Amino acid sequence: MNISEAAERSGLPSKTIRYYEDIGLVEPARRLDNGYRDYAPRDVHMLRFLSRARGLGFSVLECRALVALYADADRKSADVKEIALNRVSDIDAKIADLQAMREILMELAETCHGDDRPDCPIIDDLASRAAN
Amino acid sequence: MNISEAAERSGLPSKTIRYYEDIGLVEPARRLDNGYRDYAPRDVHMLRFLSRARGLGFSVLECRALVALYADADRKSADVKEIALNRVSDIDAKIADLQAMREILMELAETCHGDDRPDCPIIDDLASRAAN
DNA sequence: ATAAACCTTCCAGCTACTAGAAGGTCAAGC
């Protein structure tokens, strides 16, 4: 099948599929005589696998590892689990960061009257904490 | 003062300070005859303001707006508050995304025995949801 | 025959820096 059909079936844009090929993640089963990429169902399956993994926030590097593990009949499930748990740690760290930011911003926003007057605790805070 | 002192006092790397100048955020008070940047205390103040704003996750675009509002004696505090609240919305959306990912990953990790055997619900899930 | 809709490759751009190269300048020590 053509790349556009593979795109439709996998849910990834054609551009992204070509990009994944560029970086060595998935290549089409073969090329037709006219140079067109020709995808097999298992390629589409792989692309959807990638789409889902990326959707869960795995980096392309992690995806590469997951693809390798997926293809490896002798894999240890512990290896896969480790990647997943590392990802969870990353997520936890990011959430903590964001929550801390959110808290500060909400405190500032709540004390800002938000009208036509210029005095603003948000600006003041950015400026004064900056002065420390 | 030299850029390295401005860097030390503002907490931003010299490279970043030059970058901020490049994109028009803060430029030094003047240039010395030898071409060196010469920073005034108010420049450092501005740089710290930026450092803090970036630390709270404001994009460079938002920082540009905040810098303008900071410099504008006739600003409306409502404009600042809007930027801050937009940022809070962004953060909320990101946190929700991350929490959803985290939940799925934890469910998968919990059902994965994580040993030397190859069968792995994480891989299976990525593959089968991918097949849908 | 021609137009629309594919496909190809390659190059540029996005965010917000960061690293490094090539070269000028300055202050200290001898």
Place this chain on the structure above:
DNA sequence: GCTTGACCTTCTAGTAGCTGGAAGGTTTAT
């Protein structure tokens, strides 16, 4: 005066993960 090292300058390129567009070939339908 000379050297050494630590500054400083500009410019280019790389990071992640695509995305958009240009230039050109192919296929399909009319």
